[in-house]
Amino acid sequence: MPIYEYICHKCSEAFTALRPVHMRAEDAQCPMCGSEDVRKKLSSFSSLSSGSVGSSGYFSGGGGG
Numbered sequence: 001m002p003i004y005e006y007i008c009h010k011c012s013e014a015f016t017a018l019r020p021v022h023m024r025a026e027d028a029q030c031p032m033c034g035s036e037d038v039r040k041k042l043s044s045f046s047s048l049s050s051g052s053v054g055s056s057g058y059f060s061g062g063g064g065g
């Protein structure tokens, strides 16, 4: 479930709301003043640094004589 950021026009309170995708078009309500005059902020994607290089090796032990 994505988190959307909102800015209240009435009290300029910034808050986030956890809303399902099918409800993203609906307006949220400010938790501070209860106003529905809020504006959805655009969330910018940050560059994710992922990927780790590692060498995986295993030794097969065998009993020898």
Ligand SMILES: [Zn+2]
Pocket: 008, 009, 010, 011, 012, 013, 030, 031, 032, 033, 034, 035
């Ligand atoms: Zn507000």
